[in-house]
Amino acid sequence: xxxxxxxxxxxxxxxxxxxxxxxxxxxxxxxxxxxxxxxxxxxxxxxxxxxxxxxxxxxxxxxxxxxxxxxxxxxxxxxxxxxxxxxxxxxxxxxxxxxxxxxxxxxxxxxxxxxxxxxxxxxxxxxxxxxxxxxxxxxxxxxxxxxxxxxxxxxxxxxxxxxxx
Numbered sequence: 785x786x787x788x789x790x791x792x793x794x795x796x797x798x799x800x801x802x803x804x805x806x807x808x809x810x811x812x813x814x815x816x817x818x819x820x821x822x823x824x825x826x827x828x829x830x831x832x833x834x835x836x837x838x839x840x841x842x843x844x845x846x847x848x849x850x851x852x853x854x855x856x857x858x859x860x861x862x863x864x865x866x867x868x869x870x871x872x873x874x875x876x877x878x879x880x881x882x883x884x885x886x887x888x889x890x891x892x893x894x895x896x897x898x899x900x901x902x903x904x905x906x907x908x909x910x911x912x913x914x915x916x917x918x919x920x921x922x923x924x925x926x927x928x929x930x931x932x933x934x935x936x937x938x939x940x941x942x943x944x945x946x947x948x949x
């Protein structure tokens with residue numbers, strides 16, 4: 785019984801995200817209810833972390849960046865969390881805003897781009913990863929341990945500057 789309840793926790797998290805996600809109606813680029821349902825279904829696939837879902841440690845991201853590999857860092861934490869700093873060059877879109885037209889517009893046009901998605905510790909980035917894979921970003925990779933692991937390893941962090949419209 786307890787195992788069954790822990791299996792439902794990720795599904796419940798997706799249900800909450802879906803319930804509170806409010807995709808904008810701009811130009812048809814927001815996700816439909818059907819898309820969000822498929823996103824939730826895809827999250828269930830993550831339970832076993834099949835090979836098609838990527839997770840890498842911060843060391844791999846840092847080494848790749850240092851080697852000149854272009855990585856689109858996507859920070860899906862909240863604005864309050866960004867105030868503590870972000871990975872240099874990161875694009876900031878909170879997880880709850882990611883499925884909106886405005887959030888989706890922040891993603892690279894190139895579906896083959898390497899996206900290093902991170903949150904505070906790795907849970908929200910896993911949710912974002914399912915959405916990114918659903919959208920065709922096959923090279924999206926979740927940063928294991930998230931921002932805590934990155935900053936804890938002493939890797940560079942920069943101040944976040946809010947974008948004003």
